[in-house]
Amino acid sequence: MIWSLARPHWARLLGAGLLGLLAELAGVGLMATATWLLITAAGQPPITALTVAIVAVRALAIGRGGLRYVERLAGHDAVLRMITGVRAQAFSSLSTQPAVRTGDALSRLVSDVDAVQDLVVRVALPAASAAVVCLIAVGVTGLISPAAALMLAGGLLITGVALPWLAARLASRQAARLAPLRAEMAIATVDLAHGAADLAAFGARDAHAAAASRQAAALASVERNLSRRAFAIDALAAITIGATAAAVLLAAQSDQISGTLTGVLTVGTLATGEVSLILLSAARKNAELTTPLARVTALIRVDQGKTRRESDTPDGESSLDQRELRVTDVSVAGRGVSGVSLCVRAGDRIVVVGPSGVGKSTLLGVLAGTVAPTSGSVTWGDGPLPSPAHRVVGGLFADAAVFHASVEENLTLGRPCTPTERDDAARAAGLLEWVAEQPDGWRTLVGEDGTALSGGQRQRLTLARALLHAPPVLLLDEPTEGLDPAHADAVLRSVLSFAGDRAVVVVTHRTAERDSSAFQQVLTLS
Numbered sequence: 001m002i003w004s005l006a007r008p009h010w011a012r013l014l015g016a017g018l019l020g021l022l023a024e025l026a027g028v029g030l031m032a033t034a035t036w037l038l039i040t041a042a043g044q045p046p047i048t049a050l051t052v053a054i055v056a057v058r059a060l061a062i063g064r065g066g067l068r069y070v071e072r073l074a075g076h077d078a079v080l081r082m083i084t085g086v087r088a089q090a091f092s093s094l095s096t097q098p099a100v101r102t103g104d105a106l107s108r109l110v111s112d113v114d115a116v117q118d119l120v121v122r123v124a125l126p127a128a129s130a131a132v133v134c135l136i137a138v139g140v141t142g143l144i145s146p147a148a149a150l151m152l153a154g155g156l157l158i159t160g161v162a163l164p165w166l167a168a169r170l171a172s173r174q175a176a177r178l179a180p181l182r183a184e185m186a187i188a189t190v191d192l193a194h195g196a197a198d199l200a201a202f203g204a205r206d207a208h209a210a211a212a213s214r215q216a217a218a219l220a221s222v223e224r225n226l227s228r229r230a231f232a233i234d235a236l237a238a239i240t241i242g243a244t245a246a247a248v249l250l251a252a253q254s255d256q257i258s259g260t261l262t263g264v265l266t267v268g269t270l271a272t273g274e275v276s277l278i279l280l281s282a283a284r285k286n287a288e289l290t291t292p293l294a295r296v297t298a299l300i301r302v303d304q305g306k307t308r309r310e311s312d313t314p315d316g317e318s319s320l321d322q323r324e325l326r327v328t329d330v331s332v333a334g335r336g337v338s339g340v341s342l343c344v345r346a347g348d349r350i351v352v353v354g355p356s357g358v359g360k361s362t363l364l365g366v367l368a369g370t371v372a373p374t375s376g377s378v379t380w381g382d383g384p385l386p387s388p389a390h391r392v393v394g395g396l397f398a399d400a401a402v403f404h405a406s407v408e409e410n411l412t413l414g415r416p417c418t419p420t421e422r423d424d425a426a427r428a429a430g431l432l433e434w435v436a437e438q439p440d441g442w443r444t445l446v447g448e449d450g451t452a453l454s455g456g457q458r459q460r461l462t463l464a465r466a467l468l469h470a471p472p473v474l475l476l477d478e479p480t481e482g483l484d485p486a487h488a489d490a491v492l493r494s495v496l497s498f499a500g501d502r503a504v505v506v507v508t509h510r511t512a513e514r515d516s517s518a519f520q521q522v523l524t525l526s
């Protein structure tokens with residue numbers, strides 16, 4: 001799934017991989033040539049015998065840095081192009097899913113998409129070039145001394161295969177142990193930050209901060225423990241590289257290779273061993289990325305499924321004229337709704353009442369297709385409710401989100417509309433007057449989660465948004481909550497008049513609304 005997104009950029013990725021390979025080869029070549037130069041120079045030959053090696057050392061030293069730079073540029077260019085597609089699909093999927101609100105889930109979503117980037121630039125590209133460099137090093141050593149090549153291959157099998165396998169296992173175990181602890185930490189941090197004022201007001205801040213500190217200490221202790229083992233693997237790799245270099249030296253001597261070449265092979269082994277360590281870090285990173293990548297893949301898969309279904313709902317099917325939205329004997333286990341039936345036709349005005357927690361908001365969720373009933377059916381005309389259903393049914397739901405943006409952006413949510421449409425919706429919700437009073441008018445910023453608004457202004461803003469986007473069946477969950485009774489009555493009247501031929505289903509606790517003659521049908525849940 002992820003790799004299919006890489007396909008359009010394969011040429012760039014291949015180019016970056018080749019540049020990485022050349023940079024690594026230049027590194028090993030530099031060490032080997034410099035060693036040859038030092039050993040040969042010790043014999044004080046004429047300087048002309050050293051000229052080529054001197055130039056080669058300079059060229060390799062400069063070339064290595066240059067190649068590394070260009071490789072980073074090319075790799076990131078390719079991968080950033082690739083993850084633009086991943087991000088677009090992930091965000092599109094999120095917009096069709098129920099709201100994700102916990103701090104852990106939100107921070108995970110951002111870092112999960114970054115995992116795709118890491119998979120390419122920190123795992124796939126470096127591991128591929130390191131593996132090829134190791135193979136080339138063994139091949140070249142074999143041409144000089146087969147016994148030394150055997151030693152080198154053995155050492156590289158340990159540092160490039162066995163230890164990475166061990167490190168990957170440890171990293172997976174580490175991820176499994178750390179993930180829940182980090183999740184708790186993130187939730188505690190978000191709660192502390194968001195609830196700071198309330199915690200202080202109720203004198204609970206110190207207790208919460210102490211609990212978060214205990215969680216941080218537990219996390220740090222597990223991290224220390226696991227890091228110790230990871231460092232042990234690193235130490236083992238370093239020892240193996242040293243031992244391999246010693247074995248190569250002895251093997252080269254036993255093959256009666258010249259002293260200079262023996263030195264070159266030994267230092268070349270150290271340089272190749274360094275390169276093989278890339279496989280160790282790539283294996284670790286790969287193990288860490290498994291879970292985030294699985295989540296991104298699942299998210300993208302959901303999006304592709306939804307996008308297909310969404311395009312199955314042609315615009316023409318969203319009119320209520322010839323259809324009705326029908327709920328038949330619907331129950332939602334554990335959420336109060338039990339055996340409810342309701343038929344909504346064009347122009348209907350229905351009010352849903354009942355005590356708190358009886359399932360009124362849940363019923364609106366069922367009508368909107370966001371809550372799946374455990375039994376019963378929801379139909380649109382002769383067929384099922386389209387998925388997503390926002391073209392036919394939607395509106396104002398409990399805890400509607402307010403974004404850290406301007407009033408206008410919060411109202412339109414990016415949907416193109418004329419100033420008249422915008423003003424009409426705002427007027428009907430009782431918001432227009434307030435907007436006109438603001439120095440910045442429609443550009444007034446509402447603050448994070450609408451903190452710069454009063455409860456009533458927030459309510460009018462989300463109501464105006466529901467009206468601007470109103471589909472044929474308009475659902476309004478306590479639309480006048482937070483407004484004083486006189487304003488509440490006026491707003492409800494103007495909202496119902498704005499709705500025109502649309503069907504309107506209102507959930508309310510206000511007796512004035514329940515008894516209003518504007519509603520033909522009262523559905524009482526109990």
Ligand SMILES: Nc1ncnc2c1ncn2[C@@H]1O[C@H](COP(=O)(O)OP(=O)(O)OP(=O)(O)O)[C@@H](O)[C@H]1O
Pocket residue numbers: 334335336354355356357358359360361362363
């Ligand atoms: N997302 C949810 N997951 C599980 N249970 C939920 C969820 N939302 C609400 N509930 C439960 O479902 C029941 C009905 O909740 P609902 O919000 O539909 O009631 P309501 O009649 O709208 O209440 P109120 O008048 O207080 O807004 C409650 O017992 C509530 O605890």
